[in-house]
Amino acid sequence: MAECCTTLPENEQDNKKKYIPLVLIPLAVVVYVFLEQGVNFFVDHVLKLEKGAHLTEAIRFFLYDTPKVLILLTVIVFVVGIIRSYFSPEKTRKALEGKPLFVGNIMAACLGIVTPFCSCSAIPLFIGFVESGIPLGVTFSFLVAAPMINEVALVLLFGLFGWKTALLYASTGLLIAIFSGWVIGRLKVERFVEEWVYEIKSGDFQMVEQKITFHERIQAGYAAVVDIVSKVWIYIVAGIAVGAVIHGYVPENFMASLMGKDAWWSVPLAVAIGVPLYSNAAGFIPILQALLGKGAALGTALAFMMSTIGLSLPEMIILKKVMKLPLIVIFVSVVAVGIMIVGFLFNWVY
Amino acid sequence: MKIEILGVGCAKCHKLEEMVRETVKAQGLSADISKVEDIKKIMSYGVMTTPALVVDGEVKVAGKLPSSEDIKKLLGIK
Numbered sequence: 395m396a397e398c399c400t401t402l403p404e405n406e407q408d409n410k411k412k413y414i415p416l417v418l419i420p421l422a423v424v425v426y427v428f429l430e431q432g433v434n435f436f437v438d439h440v441l442k443l444e445k446g447a448h449l450t451e452a453i454r455f456f457l458y459d460t461p462k463v464l465i466l467l468t469v470i471v472f473v474v475g476i477i478r479s480y481f482s483p484e485k486t487r488k489a490l491e492g493k494p495l496f497v498g499n500i501m502a503a504c505l506g507i508v509t510p511f512c513s514c515s516a517i518p519l520f521i522g523f524v525e526s527g528i529p530l531g532v533t534f535s536f537l538v539a540a541p542m543i544n545e546v547a548l549v550l551l552f553g554l555f556g557w558k559t560a561l562l563y564a565s566t567g568l569l570i571a572i573f574s575g576w577v578i579g580r581l582k583v584e585r586f587v588e589e590w591v592y593e594i595k596s597g598d599f600q601m602v603e604q605k606i607t608f609h610e611r612i613q614a615g616y617a618a619v620v621d622i623v624s625k626v627w628i629y630i631v632a633g634i635a636v637g638a639v640i641h642g643y644v645p646e647n648f649m650a651s652l653m654g655k656d657a658w659w660s661v662p663l664a665v666a667i668g669v670p671l672y673s674n675a676a677g678f679i680p681i682l683q684a685l686l687g688k689g690a691a692l693g694t695a696l697a698f699m700m701s702t703i704g705l706s707l708p709e710m711i712i713l714k715k716v717m718k719l720p721l722i723v724i725f726v727s728v729v730a731v732g733i734m735i736v737g738f739l740f741n742w743v744y
Numbered sequence: 745m746k747i748e749i750l751g752v753g754c755a756k757c758h759k760l761e762e763m764v765r766e767t768v769k770a771q772g773l774s775a776d777i778s779k780v781e782d783i784k785k786i787m788s789y790g791v792m793t794t795p796a797l798v799v800d801g802e803v804k805v806a807g808k809l810p811s812s813e814d815i816k817k818l819l820g821i822k
Contacts, residue, residue: 482793482806482807483792483793483807484790484792484793484806487792510793510807515754515792515793515794515807517752517783518752518783518786518787518791518792518793518794519792519793521783521787521792522787522790522792525787590784594784594787594788595788
């Protein structure tokens with residue numbers, strides 16, 4: 395960026411301030427790297443707690459995982475905030491226009507991950523997509539991927555379950571989004587969209603494309619951190635606290651009969667409970683991670699996470715305004731079946 | 745000047761309306777401010793994300809809450 399070197403002196407102070415978050419990243423990395431040693435030292439030598447005791451291990455778990463996840467979350471949300479500033483629903487719509495079904499599904503699912511989206515604007519987005527001739531199936535791929543694969547869930551999965559599970563979640567989530575959109579597209583469900591949606595004629599987007607400087611993108615990342623982290627940190631701390639208690643006190647194999655591999659019905663049950671349940675990933679992923687150590691199966695846990703994060707009752711109620719009931723039912727069933735397949739697959743493989 | 749705030753009752757939409765009203769009042773501008781909540785009308789601007797700010801029929805911001813500095817600029821205040 396050449397601009398940063400030619401700024402006027404009075405702006406310099408201001409610009410320096412904007413780079414503070416960047417300077418903090420290496421600091422966060424250092425804390426992250428030495429966190430485990432630091433916490434172990436604190437628990438064993440400062441608090442002088444008895445090694446291996448229930449309480450000690452619960453405290454150790456809490457002290458280590460809370461800062462670890464919060465640091466990861468802050469850094470990732472900041473980076474994702476910057477990446478998202480390059481995307482917008484309007485640009486995504488342009489990119490998807492005129493794409494054939496299957497290719498469109500893949501693109502829509504991928505763009506669903508990076509396009510800034512909140513379920514409160516699901517309606518204008520849905521209408522905007524339909525109105526510009528994007529097939530319904532492609533639109534659904536977007537609507538499945540956008541909430542399901544989000545940075546908060548991925549950070550928690552990465553921080554608590556490890557990169558393999560995070561990658562597994564992201565890739566199977568993407569596949570579910572692509573294929574359920576494709577299936578819905580094949581079902582010819584256009585007649586189940588409320589008629590008035592087709593009557594809307596939207597004007598061309600007349601917004602003057604403002605040139606966004608890199609400073610502003612950094613600001614966008616910073617704003618994302620303030621917005622997201624301030625909202626979810628309390629759930630993360632609470633979730634990890636409950637997880638710590640489970641780690642320390644709940645007996646091994648406690649969950650085996652309820653959420654274990656051999657209980658085949660646990661996958662559909664997890665999805666049936668997860669779909670209407672609306673919770674941000676922040677609170678229950680730490681709890682789920684703790685249950686995994688107590689005999690819960692990974693596939694069942696994944697199925698529960700996906701159905702809770704990807705499908706939710708409030709979102710369905712919002713979408714009901716533009717879709718008739720059969721379409722909502724088809725949408726939920728197709729995605730739920732996809733999630734169950736993933737759940738069974740992982741219980742079977744591991 | 746005709747200012748429209750597009751939004752279907754989200755928290756940020758209310759905030760934007762509040763900020764715009766404040767700015768207009770503080771700057772002593774004469775403007776006709778209205779909140780557009782009808783989804784069909786919102787869509788007619790081609791906007792897919794709310795809140796959006798429309799000044800004299802031109803979409804200035806969509807999908808984010810601008811800072812009060814930005815609002816001043818968008819309303820043409822130096």
